[in-house]
Amino acid sequence: MDKALRSVLHWWEIMGVDVPEVRPARQRPAAKKQGQQAVKTPDPLPAARAPEIVKSASTLEELHARIRDFDAGEISDHARQAVIYRGNPAARIMIIGEAPGRDEDIQGRPFVGRSGQLLDRILGSIGLSEDTVYITNVVFWRPPNNRNPNPGEITECLPFTQRHIEIINPDIIVLVGAVSFSALTGRTGIMKNRGGWITLPANGRDIPALPIYHPAFLLRQPALKKDTWRDMLSLKARIGTVPDRTG
Numbered sequence: 001m002d003k004a005l006r007s008v009l010h011w012w013e014i015m016g017v018d019v020p021e022v023r024p025a026r027q028r029p030a031a032k033k034q035g036q037q038a039v040k041t042p043d044p045l046p047a048a049r050a051p052e053i054v055k056s057a058s059t060l061e062e063l064h065a066r067i068r069d070f071d072a073g074e075i076s077d078h079a080r081q082a083v084i085y086r087g088n089p090a091a092r093i094m095i096i097g098e099a100p101g102r103d104e105d106i107q108g109r110p111f112v113g114r115s116g117q118l119l120d121r122i123l124g125s126i127g128l129s130e131d132t133v134y135i136t137n138v139v140f141w142r143p144p145n146n147r148n149p150n151p152g153e154i155t156e157c158l159p160f161t162q163r164h165i166e167i168i169n170p171d172i173i174v175l176v177g178a179v180s181f182s183a184l185t186g187r188t189g190i191m192k193n194r195g196g197w198i199t200l201p202a203n204g205r206d207i208p209a210l211p212i213y214h215p216a217f218l219l220r221q222p223a224l225k226k227d228t229w230r231d232m233l234s235l236k237a238r239i240g241t242v243p244d245r246t247g
């Protein structure tokens with residue numbers, strides 16, 4: 001698509017106009033036409049490469065750059081950009097959600113749409129803000145048409161998420177929603193596990209982690225907000241007991 005046209009569409013989207021998805025996918029090898037010689041194409045899904053790639057990221061900037069450059073197949077082909085984080089990289093609390101949606105894809109920051117606004121209010125209820133948390137997702141690209149990220153895509157991004165945790169080295173992790181909970185624990189069942197403290201290993205220690213409902217789910221089930229309010233009180237109490245390692 002013409003660059004000028006794309007920038008007009010992008011501007012309309014920022015202004016709230018519902019522009020259909022017309023972005024072309026990132027260049028892929030052309031499909032073989034009948035009678036043509038088979039063309040040797042590069043492996044389109046470099047899943048096995050993510051664990052190798054993260055090894056070369058020793059700083060947050062390097063990790064962000066590796067994520068931005070990563071070819072995650074369909075999701076990174078269709079997304080406008082990698083959505084990596086917002087908040088304070090020096091924060092003690094790391095919030096890990098699912099995957100960017102439309103607003104996040106446009107703005108390049110996680111949790112900035114309706115569910116993000118609710119997340120901010122939930123965190124704000126115990127005095128947390130972008131200055132005191134680091135917010136990211138287990139998947140860094142918006143899945144096409146807001147479908148759920150599939151298990152392959154989640155697994156593919158996981159080495160980046162694990163390295164992300166090691167580099168941020170938070171005192172407390174909040175797992176936002178079922179996908180984040182399952183991706184990082186290998187377990188299912190957010191309904192029965194929310195509000196229960198678990199630990200996630202990183203940097204040779206066990207980091208306390210709290211699974212909570214996803215705000216998008218709470219928007220559909222507002223009666224369950226009372227559970228999240230309890231979880232926030234539990235988080236607040238825990239913050240008070242975990243020694244601050246940031247000095």
Ligand code: URA
Nearest residue numbers: 097098099100110111
């Ligand atoms: N939902 C998520 O899980 N993450 C976002 O960034 C936005 C919506």
